Amino acid sequence: MTTPLQRLLALAAAIALSGCAIPHRDAGAPALMTEQQINVADQAKLSRNSWPEAQWWTHYGDAQLNALEQQALAQSPALAAARARVEASRAQRSQVESSTGLFLGLTASLDRQAVSATGFLGPYAQNAPAAGVTGPWYTEGTVGLEAHYEVDLWGKDRARVDAALGLQNARQAEAAETSLLLSTHVAQVYWDIQSLNAALDLLIQARDIETEMVQAHTARAGRGLETKTAIEVSRVHALELDRQISATRGKIAVLREALRSLVAAGPKDLPEITPAPLPHDIGQMPDTLGYELLARRPDLQAMHWYLEASLRQIDAAHAAFYPSFDIKAFFGQDAIHLDHLMHRDSRQINLIPGLSLPLFDSGRLNAQLAGARAQRNLLVEQYNQSILDAVREIATAGLQLQNLDEQMKIEQAKLDALNFTAGSADAHYQRGLADKVAAREAKLPVLLEQGRMIELQSQQIDREIALTMALGGGYRAETQNAGR
Numbered sequence: 001m002t003t004p005l006q007r008l009l010a011l012a013a014a015i016a017l018s019g020c021a022i023p024h025r026d027a028g029a030p031a032l033m034t035e036q037q038i039n040v041a042d043q044a045k046l047s048r049n050s051w052p053e054a055q056w057w058t059h060y061g062d063a064q065l066n067a068l069e070q071q072a073l074a075q076s077p078a079l080a081a082a083r084a085r086v087e088a089s090r091a092q093r094s095q096v097e098s099s100t101g102l103f104l105g106l107t108a109s110l111d112r113q114a115v116s117a118t119g120f121l122g123p124y125a126q127n128a129p130a131a132g133v134t135g136p137w138y139t140e141g142t143v144g145l146e147a148h149y150e151v152d153l154w155g156k157d158r159a160r161v162d163a164a165l166g167l168q169n170a171r172q173a174e175a176a177e178t179s180l181l182l183s184t185h186v187a188q189v190y191w192d193i194q195s196l197n198a199a200l201d202l203l204i205q206a207r208d209i210e211t212e213m214v215q216a217h218t219a220r221a222g223r224g225l226e227t228k229t230a231i232e233v234s235r236v237h238a239l240e241l242d243r244q245i246s247a248t249r250g251k252i253a254v255l256r257e258a259l260r261s262l263v264a265a266g267p268k269d270l271p272e273i274t275p276a277p278l279p280h281d282i283g284q285m286p287d288t289l290g291y292e293l294l295a296r297r298p299d300l301q302a303m304h305w306y307l308e309a310s311l312r313q314i315d316a317a318h319a320a321f322y323p324s325f326d327i328k329a330f331f332g333q334d335a336i337h338l339d340h341l342m343h344r345d346s347r348q349i350n351l352i353p354g355l356s357l358p359l360f361d362s363g364r365l366n367a368q369l370a371g372a373r374a375q376r377n378l379l380v381e382q383y384n385q386s387i388l389d390a391v392r393e394i395a396t397a398g399l400q401l402q403n404l405d406e407q408m409k410i411e412q413a414k415l416d417a418l419n420f421t422a423g424s425a426d427a428h429y430q431r432g433l434a435d436k437v438a439a440r441e442a443k444l445p446v447l448l449e450q451g452r453m454i455e456l457q458s459q460q461i462d463r464e465i466a467l468t469m470a471l472g473g474g475y476r477a478e479t480q481n482a483g484r
Contacts, residue, residue, distance in 0.1 A: 023321050024366050026373060030380045051296060054474035057187050060279050064271075065190050068263055072186045075264035079182055082175035089171040093164035100157035103148040107332070111140040134337075141341040144332010144348070151326065156319035159312045166309030173302035173477070180298060180473040182262065184465050189259045190273070191465075193252055195458035197275040199451055200248045203241055206447045209440050210238035216437045278457045296472035297390055303383045310376040317369040323357040390470065397467035404460045411453050418446045 053059075057069050073079065114136045117125035125135040152158055213234040220226045260270045294300050330350040335341045358365060425442035429435065 023318055023369055029373075029376055030384070032380065032384065052468045052471050052474045056468050056474050057183060060187075062190075062276055062279075064273060064276065065187060067271075068186055068190060068259065069183055071265065072182050072263040073179060076182055076262070077264060079175070079178050082171075082178040086168070086171045086175050089164070089168040093161070093168045096164040097161045100150070100152065100161060105146055106144075107146050107330075108143040109141070110338075111142075113138055113140070138336045139338040140334070140336045141338045142332065142334045142348075143341065144330055144334075146332075147327075147329045149327050150324065153325060154319040154322045156316050156322075156324075159315035159319060163309045163312035163316065166305045166312060170302045170305035170309065173298045173305060176298035176475050177302060180469060180475060183473065184469045186259065186262050187465050188462055189255055189262065191278070191461045192458065193255045193259070193273050194276055194278060195454055195461075196248055196252050196255070197273070198278060198454045200245065200252070201275070202447045202451050202454070203245045203248060206444060207238060207241040207245060209444055209447075210234055210241055212440055213437065214238055216440075278454065279461065280457070293390060293394075293472075294387075295477040296475060297470075298472060298475045300383075300386055300390060301475075301477045303379065303386050307376070307379045307383055310372065310379050314369070314372040314376060317365070317372045320365050320368070321358065323355055325353070325355050328352040328354065393470040394467065397463050397470055400463045401460065401467065404456060404463060408453070408456050408460070411449065411456055415446070415449045415453060418449050422446045 055069075057065055115121045115125045115138065117136065124133050124138070126133050127135055150157070214231060217226065217230040217234050221228050221231055256270065256273070259273075260267075263270065294304065328350070329352070330348065332348060333341050333343075333346045334348040335343065335346040340346055422439075422442040422445070425439045429439035
């Protein structure tokens, strides 16, 4: 003879086999990028073979930059907001995970009611103590333990937890991406300031020479050796240099404000940036990229985990089509007379296994499933595009650095030639074979060429930092595991 529970399970199986809510067929997800598509073209490779380290900016050996980076990472509101989003996603994951476990709680209730004389409990509205009724007022009390547990037969709860875990890992990667963006912007602005400081020094030297030229031409014109035209030409050059000096100082002031914002400093909290020499040739580029790039770029890791979360959401949406089984239980006391509540015969035990299966839902479940699949397809395409963008950024930075290296070699050759010419003019002046004006004039092209060299160095530093960012800036994927 079968028990009631066995009959219930048999009925559930029959209903499951004849259920009307059927998931629609999945057309499949777009293909992910292959390793060949991740590698950078040969012509974009540099002659270095290493990935950036976590604190990549320390390779510059600049104490001012190190202090600014530490201040930015410690005080940035943007980074604090990214970390708060990580904590929010961790709390959301805990909430989802806790909702799938056993619930056990203490319940107590008090119900003071007057029974209707014409209702289902009409006899209890009478006041007949001999018959066991003392209506119409009753004070019902209930106290006891209640429990609830849903059996995850098809993995729906496990998929929901894994989806929340994927979201948490994505937010962790986004926080790392925010940190990388912040550190690279700080370094770029800092070296822009240093480049302008170096250019400003050259402009001041050139202005001093032009001032001497004005004085020399004025003296010559006073002796009738030349016209005043030469004086005015030199004065125009000096005024132009004054304009450039003023513009350069204005740019430095604007960049200082940008840097102050990046490191979250107050109006008087940003220290003075002492001029420092520009670095040379610190770019780093691995020989090959491949799938290791996916673990090195925080933005790609974030996309990866968003995609993983979407796959788990599909699993949960698919599992919703199948029967769900849960068990509810109650153990306690219940009495319609409060003074009888704690009597032995007022004990109540409930064990309620339940099963539900969607038969007709007007397409709600398929709509949810279709939405999850569409989100997956969108994320796959965005993930593939992000990989293509990452490879392009690396290739572009690498090629630009190579081109800048070639330009700097040419510029250095020009600078060497001009230095020789200026040295020769100064030697002639020292031997009395040329005047001071000619010697000083020969110095101006050297300063101009040095300015062009500084501009190329500034571009090189900017591209090196861009390459560091494109390679992930020392990031390594660190994720939380589901522990299953």
